[in-house]
Amino acid sequence: MSGTNFTLIMEFILLGFSDLPNLQGFLFGVFLVTYMSILTGNGLIIVITKVDPALQTPMYFFLGNFSFVEICYTSVTLPRMLMNLLTQNRNISVVACAVQLCFFLILVIAECLLLAVMAYDRYVVICKPLYYPLIMNYKMCVQLVIGAWITGIPVAVGQTYRVFFLPFCGSNKLNHVFCDMPPVVKLTCGDTFASQFSVYADAALFALIPLLLILGSYVKIIKTILKLPSTTGRYKLFSTCSSHFMVVILFFGSGFIVYFRPKSNNSEGLDKVFSLFYTIVTPMFNPMIYTLRNKDIIGALRKLTLK
Template identity: 65%
Template sequence: MESTGQNPPKGNRTTLMDFILLGFSDVPDLRGFLFGVFLIIYVIILMGNSLIIIITKVDPSLHTPMYFFLRNFSSLEICYVSVTVPRLLTDLCRQNRNISFLACATQMYFFLVFGATECLTLTAMAYDRYVAICNPLLYPLIMNTRLCNQLAACCWITGIPVHVGFTYLIFSLPFCGTNQLNHFFCDIPPVLKLACGDTFMIEMLVYAVAVLVVTIPFTLIFGSYVKIISTILKLPSATGRAKAFSTCSSHLMVVALFFGSGIMMYMRPKSSHLTGMDKFLSLFYTVVTPMFNPIIYCLRNKDVMVALKKFLTKWVVL
């Protein structure tokens, strides 16, 4: 006989085999419009970041540590958005939006890994600007090719073991009742809402990991910029101050966009997690911010603009 109580029997607490990503099903009339908008944004992200990767690779004047990290960051952005946006575009075109446990866990894992890698890469970029402005005479010696490669490798690898265990723990929770995931991808807050039983320990672990991969890098970046701005303000000429600040203003804008939305999403109390707000914040740091990044770095960076013009002129002539 089937149980009629509110809690399903223990044997049936993990019977869910997949989730349904509701995404933007609450606005069916806008699905075509949203598909067009997200497709255009995705193409802009792919083209913009690919262009940065190419010009920083082929132009000898951009073979410096700053542009080495920018090239890594642009590669990372392509990976980061490709975890969520293609699936979002597909779901906007079809009725069946089911996603298996394995696919959901895989999406969450890569999203978390690439997100953590972005935080660490932005921290490495801040360190590069700190050395360049605060210790300019030692810059070539400190930021040598070996250290740059080690920092980049550390950024890409560090999050892998942490998030393997973290994702495993989340998907080891019992899931029962509804399988409707009110989000457009498998993010932590909406998945935890569908878990049965006590999720307090997992929620505490979410905060601990957020502190590790978001708060600590942000604090290091903030500390770096306190020293950078202090050093810039001590420069004797206004031209020197303007030039020094222009080399790090693009990075500062990207940091503010990425960390601002990330901290609001993962560090605020569970009671303030409203579905509409969660979707908006998720769209902001998964789609909007990556779209602005190549625009910011191209339009606000004179060296990149010069290299871009040279590159495009060469292709037009060919």
Template identity: 65%
Template sequence: MEDPGNTVITNYSVVVEFILLGFADLPNYQGFLFSIFLLIYMSILVGNGLIIVITKMDATLQTPMYFFLRHFSFLEMCYTSVTLPRIFKSLLTQKRNISFLACAVQLCFFLIWGGTECFLLAVMAYDRYMAICNPLNYPLIMNQKICVRLVVGSWISAIPIPIGQTYQIFSLPFCGSNQLDHVFCDVPPLLSLACGDITVNEFYSYAGAFLSAIVPFLMILVSYIKIIATIQKLPSAIGRKKAFSTCSSHLIVVSLFFGSGIISYFLPNSIKTAGIDKALSLIYSTVTPMFNPLIYTLRNKDVITALKKFLPK
């Protein structure tokens, strides 16, 4: 519509809530899905909770590697608690609406925990690099004070970018459909509902994802290139195997988390479907945290020994 001054006026409907479609296309499996996700959530809480308790109580696990693992496990519990309770509500009550503010809060905390996880995984890679490539100075460099600073730095570094990303996204005008074909509020599906020219907002969102995810991933990659080069120089095959075994669990977690996350965020929309997007988001937000305790225990003799001492009590 044009006013007398020939100024074009565009009317946008004010979005006060979104509809998270989630698994609405599977109406006959809501109860089954609820049971599966509840089992996954309980596994995450119990598994990561056990790691926290064991690495805190067992005297043989008072090393930087297990200090970082304890904080990583706590972070996993926070990370999944942002999304799974909302999924439970949708599956149990069939009420899929989420307010504009609640969606913004969920996205912000999801990005903060996710960014912290990226930085903490980079810190854990650095710890393995120091232990293998600089073993003589490792106890001196990776002391308690430095470890605490690295963990606190991981948390603090992950806060500003998600706040800016969330502000950028929720400053956009939303018009037309308010249905998010996703299981929680995430960047790609929210951007798909925005109106007008969102080029700048997309740039800031993906720049934020680059800084929060790709930069830590590159740091991990550099650390492991140097670790592998050092391991190959070890004269003993047993020594090479032992050195690599201390890194294998971390490598598996990094591959699962970063692989699914990077594909989800940076795969072109022309290739990516809603179903693929949901599956990838569930891998890095739910499946990976569920498998982390198993990966770090079944592949770690020290943790298994500590478990055997702890569980009978």
């Protein structure tokens, strides 16, 4: 492409919240407390789902794995954000950016698929209770979790290679809080249509399809619950599913706004805000959502603290 200023960029500058110079210390404190709460809350869920005999069921097996994904998922982005805020050094090498993006994509896909698996588990236990022990046996649960983890690896590696194989031109300033796909693609030159199309195609495949499966499961769950004669039984089952559905709305809602919202020159600030929802807010509220509405987990926490 004649006339295009291709440059060999060796590092990016993550602008993050550089437009708020007077709030750097405050933001560092907020994100540090948030990260500690994410590690503590999700770590507690992992521990109690492993050690409490009453929680040795598929639902809590998936919840423990989901909490582990949340910890890994947050640890890919938040420590770097904290370092940038503390040192004011926002430089990140192209290799480090590619590694961060690759792991981020792997964990995003794993989270989407695990949320779909958890919805399927609720569907089986409510709509097919007699077959539940047969369908959701230990082997099946392990296979579903492993599948959620490894499915995204080739996709993430391929997407990362495709994007970073393109030349970068002009500015090396990445107007985001971490190396996410849309802002990185925006800095590339040449024929970016194929890369942009593959980004949205994979987002549709690994986010939209799991979301549709989740919604389909809940449609069948709600139909089954409404047929129950007991009001108490209906309330109990709705309460069991509501925590998971709240996490789904938080995670998928903010993710779809970032990836599928019409872009404009003034949308980068909003993208940063909404990206914090699915990278920080959901992992932070996940333990609270599941704990406050779950008597089994509250009981397990009490037993753990009294030991």
